[in-house]
Amino acid sequence: xxxxxxxxxxxxxxxxxxxxxxxxxxAAGAEVRRNGSRGLLWAEPLVEVxxxxxxxxxxxxxxxxxxxxxAADTGHPKCIGVVDDHPWLTGQLRVSxxxxxxxxxxxxxxxxxxxxxxxxxxxxxxxxxxxxEEVVASGLRGRGGAGFPAGVKWRTVAGTQADxxxxxxxxxxxxxxxxxxxxxxxxxxxTLLEGMTIAGYAVGATEGYVYVRSEYxxxxxxxxRAIDLAYTQGFLGPDVLGSGVRxxxxxxxxxxxxxxxxxxxxLDSLEGKRGEVRAKPPIPAISGLFGQPTLVNNVLTLCxxxxxxxxxxxxxxxxxxxxxxxxxxxxxxxxxxxxxxxxLPFGVTLRELVEDWGGGTRSGRPVRAVQVxxxxxxYVPPHQFDTPLDYEEFAGIGAMVGxxxxxxxxxxxxxxxxxxxxxxxxxxxxxGKCTPCRIGSARGVDVxxxxxxxxxxxxxxxxxxxxxETMTKGSLCAMGGLTPMPVRSALRHxxxxxxxxxxxxxxxxAPKGTxxxxxxxxxxxxx
Amino acid sequence: MxxxxxxxxxxxxxxxxxxIAAARLEDRGPLMPVLHDVMAEFGYIDHADVVAIADVLNxxxxxxxxxVSFYKDFRTAPAPAxxxxxxxxxxxxxxxxxALYAAARYAAAAGDYGPDTEVEQVFCFGNCALGPSxxxxxxxxxxxxxxxxxxLTQEWRS
Ligand SMILES: Cc1cc2nc3c(=O)[nH]c(=O)nc-3n(C[C@H](O)[C@H](O)[C@H](O)COP(=O)(O)O)c2cc1C
Ligand code: SF4
Ligand code: FES
Numbered sequence: 001x002x003x004x005x006x007x008x009x010x011x012x013x014x015x016x017x018x019x020x021x022x023x024x025x026x027a028a029g030a031e032v033r034r035n036g037s038r039g040l041l042w043a044e045p046l047v048e049v050x051x052x053x054x055x056x057x058x059x060x061x062x063x064x065x066x067x068x069x070x071a072a073d074t075g076h077p078k079c080i081g082v083v084d085d086h087p088w089l090t091g092q093l094r095v096s097x098x099x100x101x102x103x104x105x106x107x108x109x110x111x112x113x114x115x116x117x118x119x120x121x122x123x124x125x126x127x128x129x130x131x132x133e134e135v136v137a138s139g140l141r142g143r144g145g146a147g148f149p150a151g152v153k154w155r156t157v158a159g160t161q162a163d164x165x166x167x168x169x170x171x172x173x174x175x176x177x178x179x180x181x182x183x184x185x186x187x188x189x190x191t192l193l194e195g196m197t198i199a200g201y202a203v204g205a206t207e208g209y210v211y212v213r214s215e216y217x218x219x220x221x222x223x224x225r226a227i228d229l230a231y232t233q234g235f236l237g238p239d240v241l242g243s244g245v246r247x248x249x250x251x252x253x254x255x256x257x258x259x260x261x262x263x264x265x266x267l268d269s270l271e272g273k274r275g276e277v278r279a280k281p282p283i284p285a286i287s288g289l290f291g292q293p294t295l296v297n298n299v300l301t302l303c304x305x306x307x308x309x310x311x312x313x314x315x316x317x318x319x320x321x322x323x324x325x326x327x328x329x330x331x332x333x334x335x336x337x338x339x340x341x342x343x344l345p346f347g348v349t350l351r352e353l354v355e356d357w358g359g360g361t362r363s364g365r366p367v368r369a370v371q372v373x374x375x376x377x378x379y380v381p382p383h384q385f386d387t388p389l390d391y392e393e394f395a396g397i398g399a400m401v402g403x404x405x406x407x408x409x410x411x412x413x414x415x416x417x418x419x420x421x422x423x424x425x426x427x428x429x430x431x432g433k434c435t436p437c438r439i440g441s442a443r444g445v446d447v448x449x450x451x452x453x454x455x456x457x458x459x460x461x462x463x464x465x466x467x468x469e470t471m472t473k474g475s476l477c478a479m480g481g482l483t484p485m486p487v488r489s490a491l492r493h494x495x496x497x498x499x500x501x502x503x504x505x506x507x508x509x510a511p512k513g514t515x516x517x518x519x520x521x522x523x524x525x526x527x
Numbered sequence: 528m529x530x531x532x533x534x535x536x537x538x539x540x541x542x543x544x545x546x547i548a549a550a551r552l553e554d555r556g557p558l559m560p561v562l563h564d565v566m567a568e569f570g571y572i573d574h575a576d577v578v579a580i581a582d583v584l585n586x587x588x589x590x591x592x593x594x595v596s597f598y599k600d601f602r603t604a605p606a607p608a609x610x611x612x613x614x615x616x617x618x619x620x621x622x623x624x625x626a627l628y629a630a631a632r633y634a635a636a637a638g639d640y641g642p643d644t645e646v647e648q649v650f651c652f653g654n655c656a657l658g659p660s661x662x663x664x665x666x667x668x669x670x671x672x673x674x675x676x677x678x679l680t681q682e683w684r685s
Contacts, residue, residue: 012654015669041656176616179653214600215652217665250554253563255598258650272558273590274597290555332656334621339656362622371617375650407618407655418617425650 003070005030006048006055008101010037010186011218012179017062018045024063030070036187038101039341040088043080054082088338088357093319095327096303097180097343100187106225108233111190117235119306123198124243131202132158135305137313139325144170144261144298145374145402145478147324147391153295156285157203160293165205167196167247167295168270168288169302171212171219172254172261175374177405180329180341181299185219188303189226190235193249195302197240198309200247203295208249211266214256223251258429262477263296265431276431277477298403300329320346324390324401334371334407335361351385353406365410369418369494373402375425376482378489379415398489400482415494419487420448426483437480440471444487451498461498464491537575543568544576548583557584558594562601571602608643609683611635611676612662615648618655623672627659630673641683 007013007022025047026032040046043059049072050056056072057080058065068076080086094100103110111117123131136151157165169192173181185192196208212220227249230236238246252270254260260269264278267289288294304326308316317325324346330353332339337359342348350370354360361367369379372389378399380387387393394401409418423444432438444467450460468484475481491498547564551557561580565572572595581591595601613619613628628648635646654660657669663679 011652011667012657012669015654015660015667016657044657173653174651176614176651177618177655178651179655182653215649218667252559255559255563255600256649257598269559270556272556272586272594274593334618334655334658336656375617405618405655407621409621413621418620421617421620428650 002029002031003072004033004050005069006033006035006050008037008044008046008187009034009105009218010044010101010183011216012041012183013037013044013046014218016044016060020063021045021047021061021065024066025069028066028070030066033104035103036100036105037183037341038083038089039097039183039343040086040338041340042336042338046080046083048083051082054084056081057083057086088340091357092343093327093345094343095307095316095319096191096300096329097184097188097341098307099191100184100341103188105187105189105222106229108190108229108235111188115310116190116306117194117241119309120194120197120235120241123201123309124241124245128158128202128204131198131309134309134313135202138304138308138316139313139320139323140301140304140308140316141324141391142298143300143304143328143403144263145175145376145400147401150297150301153285153297154199154203156283157205157293157295160286162293164207164290165203165293165295166289167200167203167205167208168263168267168284168297169196169208169210169299170261170263170266170296171210171216171299172258172266173213173216173299173403174258174261175376175403175405177333177371177407178331178374178403179333180331180404182216182219183341184303184329185216185299186222189222190230191303191306192223192299193226193230193236195305196249197236197245197247198305199295199297199302201240201245203293205293205295206246206248208247209270209289210249210251211254211260211270212251213254213260220251220253227251258425259431259477259479262479264477266296267294274431276433277479279476300403320390321388322346322390322392324392328389328401328404330389330404330406332358332406332408335363335410336408337362337364346390347388349386349388350380350406353389354385354408358406358408361408361410363410363412365412367408368411368413369409369415369490371407371409371418371486372405373400374405375422376400376478376485377402377405378485379409379418379493380489381493398485398492400485415490415497416448416452419490420445420452422483422486422490423448426479430479434474434476434480436471436474437476437483440467440475440480441483443467444471444483457498461491540569540573541575541579544579545583548580552584558586558591562595562598566601570606571604573603607645609641609664609680610645610647610662611640611680612647612649613671614650614652614654614658614660616651616655616658618651619658619660622658624659627671627673627676631676634673634677639677639684640680644680644683 047061048055140150141147260275265275269275330342427441
């Protein structure tokens with residue numbers, strides 16, 4: 001019999017040669033199956049070969065490794081043993097990602113065999129109000145960044161009367177350092193469809209849109225295929241599973257605008273407009289897409305729903321801590337030895353993530369900073385690594401959990417440069433609608449250029465502080481409003497990166513004093 | 528993303544664009560999908576296309592133009608023969624993306640990637656654990672460095 005080999009078709013695996021490996025294995029006589037990624041991205045291409053004890057994995061496989069893989073040679077240096085027993089996985093608690101990497105992404109039978117549709121079937125046996133209350137009871141909060149309680153939003157949409165309501169999935173995943181939305185859709189797309197169908201039923205929406213960023217062509221293809229398949233088997237369409245419930249789903253692709261991840265500009269983009277932020281109120285739950293009540297949730301929020309409804313909201317709420325309940329899908333990225341997906345209940349610390357799962361930096365140098373929660377998130381210094389990952393705890397240290405991205409930097413990072421970059425990024429992606437963000441981002445780059453060049457550092461850091469204050473208070477949305485978060489955290493925790501240059505300046509005879517240090521101290525005091 | 532030669536017959540192109548737009552008239556908010564379809568067909572969106580789309584979808588030319596100009600993906604002139612897009616997101620920066628980007632811009636300007644290659648910046652491909660990341664004529668590649676980039680673009684030089 002030909003050995004059965006699993007080769008991921010996840011975009012990350014493809015980016016390091018998975019297709020070439022799949023072709024080589026097929027040519028050597030293997031029966032090749034394609035899965036999503038197990039999330040051990042450091043091991044990609046991670047090839048698994050089926051054996052009696054289980055699927056045996058080989059890490060960073062190249063076409064030259066075909067022979068040991070086919071022989072399931074457990075003595076080979078690239079062999080990592082039975083993948084299900086690997087500590088990197090056994091130490092996690094996979095709820096949303098339970099099937100990712102295990103099943104064939106667009107096989108309906110595989111999905112059903114692994115517990116698929118249990119949530120939808122249970123939901124359809126309940127009233128819409130009961131489904132909403134399960135989500136309320138789960139304590140689920142929006143995974144897109146803001147952490148707004150999902151159940152509360154669902155109640156609002158459900159309670160708003162209208163002829164037409166919509167459910168929209170925010171799959172813009174623009175935050176650098178994040179990729180969980182992409183991986184769950186590429187690896188287990190039916191979970192999202194199931195979550196959206198349950199959501200549609202619960203709030204009374206009959207039409208849904210998934211807004212995907214254009215940088216994700218593989219996810220778009222997988223999603224489209226999954227939707228087509230779901231229609232053919234009656235999981236979508238006018239009569240979902242014979243219940244009389246309707247949901248039609250459409251995929252819409254963005255066009256290279258980070259801001260279209262902000263929900264109101266996403267809705268404008270869906271309507272065929274420039275992706276500019278709308279003033280609130282009204283909130284989308286009351287007046288959203290084409291002015292109709294619209295439920296907007298992130299991919300991970302919606303993907304948590306099937307498991308919540310299947311097992312009951314209360315059991316999900318047993319996980320996590322405080323007001324951060326359930327699991328969070330952390331994404332370990334950047335300069336990290338073992339990057340990938342780590343799904344765990346809230347409450348795990350950054351130290352555990354970065355040191356235990358991540359294994360420190362890829363470069364082998366000391367960790368200097370970790371940015372959590374995307375480009376608008378704070379840089380966290382090592383002395384705060386024992387803070388539990390929890391929305392409130394992170395807010396308490398001037399940081400945010402956001403979409404769960406954890407980006408590691410080693411000691412070669414220049415934090416003043418990262419502060420400059422935060423403004424540069426804001427300037428690139430600003431929609432330009434309000435002045436603090438449009439002008440502030442450009443001014444921020446100028447000011448940081450001055451600081452980096454060591455010119456009038458003292459005065460420029462005062463200017464920087466004013467600028468941050470204006471952007472925080474005066475911006476219409478979190479793009480301008482949160483750009484100061486990475487900037488201020490860099491200045492607060494690594495004043496020496498700003499001060500060093502000041503000292504260099506004073507040595508050159510320019511303005512005396514260690515203004516930068518005073519600036520840094522001032523920020524520390526303000527915290 | 529290979530450039531298609533501009534259609535010799537401008538009238539024929541307008542007919543194709545009108546048909547593309549008409550095919551989506553039933554959709555809600557069809558403008559973005561229509562613009563993507565035109566990009567897929569011709570590689571860029573011409574001013575004449577904007578006028579035709581506005582007419583078919585019953586929008587103002589200014590509105591359609593406003594949307595085309597808002598989104599980075601929509602080109603208004605033919606694309607170069609080859610595109611290297613490199614990630615400048617923070618995760619990729621932590622493993623050397625800025626130096627790679629600078630080196631690639633320099634190399635492209637010097638003709639190292641062939642006569643008609645553009646190096647673009649992108650903020651994140653969702654491949655942040657295997658950076659620096661980029662796409663080479665649309666194909667995603669991870670763990671990039673200048674040498675690997677050079678090897679992957681070799682055939683464009685001849
Ligand atoms: C600049 C900006 C970018 C955003 N990008 C995303 C994104 O890519 N994906 C996402 O789900 N939410 C994003 N959000 C948050 C959304 O506005 C919104 O809160 C979210 O989609 C709601 O879903 P949730 O409650 O399930 O998180 C962004 C917000 C801002 C201000
Ligand atoms: S803060 Fe920036 S991105 Fe947000 S609305 Fe204002 S200009 Fe647009
Ligand atoms: S930050 Fe470069 S791929 Fe995400």
